[in-house]
Amino acid sequence: xxxRNGGTPxxxxxxxxxxxVMTVLFLTMSLPGCLSxxxxxxxxxxxxxxxxxxxDWRVYDLSHTFVLEGADAFSQIQETKTEQIEIDExxxxxxxxxxxxVNFQEILGDADQRYVYVELLWxxxxxxxxxxxxxIYEVMADNGSYPQETVEINRDIDQFEDGMWLxxxxxxxxxxxxxxxxxxxxxxxxxxxxxxxxxxxFPESPDDCTPLIEL
Numbered sequence: 001x002x003x004r005n006g007g008t009p010x011x012x013x014x015x016x017x018x019x020x021v022m023t024v025l026f027l028t029m030s031l032p033g034c035l036s037x038x039x040x041x042x043x044x045x046x047x048x049x050x051x052x053x054x055x056d057w058r059v060y061d062l063s064h065t066f067v068l069e070g071a072d073a074f075s076q077i078q079e080t081k082t083e084q085i086e087i088d089e090x091x092x093x094x095x096x097x098x099x100x101x102v103n104f105q106e107i108l109g110d111a112d113q114r115y116v117y118v119e120l121l122w123x124x125x126x127x128x129x130x131x132x133x134x135x136i137y138e139v140m141a142d143n144g145s146y147p148q149e150t151v152e153i154n155r156d157i158d159q160f161e162d163g164m165w166l167x168x169x170x171x172x173x174x175x176x177x178x179x180x181x182x183x184x185x186x187x188x189x190x191x192x193x194x195x196x197x198x199x200x201x202f203p204e205s206p207d208d209c210t211p212l213i214e215l
Contacts, residue, residue, distance in 0.1 A: 054209045055092075056199040060085060062167060065188040066175035078172050084127050085165040085193060092155050095194040096120070099148035100141045102173060103185040115142035116171035116189045127164040136165065141189075148190070167193055 062081045069076075087094070100116045120137035123130040137151060153160055173187030199209040 051200050051202045053198050054201045056197045056209050058195045058197075060167065060193040060195070062169050062191040062193070063189060064169075064171065065186050066171075066173035067177050067186060068174055069177065077174060078170075080168070080170045082169075083167045083193070084123075085167055085195060087160070087165050087195070088162050090197045091162075091195055092198055093196040094153040094160070095196065096137055096151040096153070097148065097192045097194070098139065098146070098151075098190065100146040100171075100187075100189040102141075102143070102145050102187045113143070114171075114173050114187060115140065116146070116169065116173075117141075118169045118191060119167075120193075121166045121168075122161055123164050123166050125163055127166065130166055136160070167191075 060083045062083055064079050064081065066076065066079070068074075085094075098118060102114050102116075118137065118139050118141075119135050121130040121132060121135055136153070139146075139149075169189065169191050171189055173189075175186035175188075176184050177186070178184055201209040
């Protein structure tokens with residue numbers, strides 16, 4: 001128990017309730033105009049429980065495994081993948097995970113040209129005018145396996161620009177799947193981009209978390 005301004009005792013439960021209400025109001029104030037008023041009213045009326053800010057992830061997977069087979073096997077030694085990635089003001093972080101597994105044959109020397117080149121570029125909101133001179137992320141892994149690395153691009157630290165970013169990965173490799181373990185091998189790369197957006201989650205719908213961009 002404690003007294004406020006020397007008046008009537010106020011319970012600790014009441015104190016915690018006041019703090020909870022203030023927290024909810026703070027959260028709803030971060031939502032767009034009319035919507036924040038709607039959610040705020042529903043919470044105060046008991047229609048909705050107290051929400052919490054969580055994270056919504058969207059993962060772009062540009063991984064690839066080389067298996068050369070069939071009559072067009074020679075054309076399969078080269079692979080290129082691209083992906084446009086929407087980055088707006090609601091994105092808080094971009095996480096890039098990359099590694100390669102290459103069965104490089106040293107005996108062949110320079111004749112064995114296997115590589116994976118990755119480039120992430122900023123482009124404007126229409127996916128045009130890409131800044132090719134200043135890649136956001138760039139790596140060349142050639143003639144050998146590249147250990148896994150995780151790169152985190154945080155808005156609070158890196159102050160990145162919104163736009164329709166472009167991820168490109170180009171690689172050259174080989175692989176076979178004959179069913180004979182002593183003969184088979186597969187070159188591959190793993191490349192995933194995780195885009196993180198804060199989202200709002202209500203206790204009534206624990207499996208749903210709506211990105212703030214959709215509110």
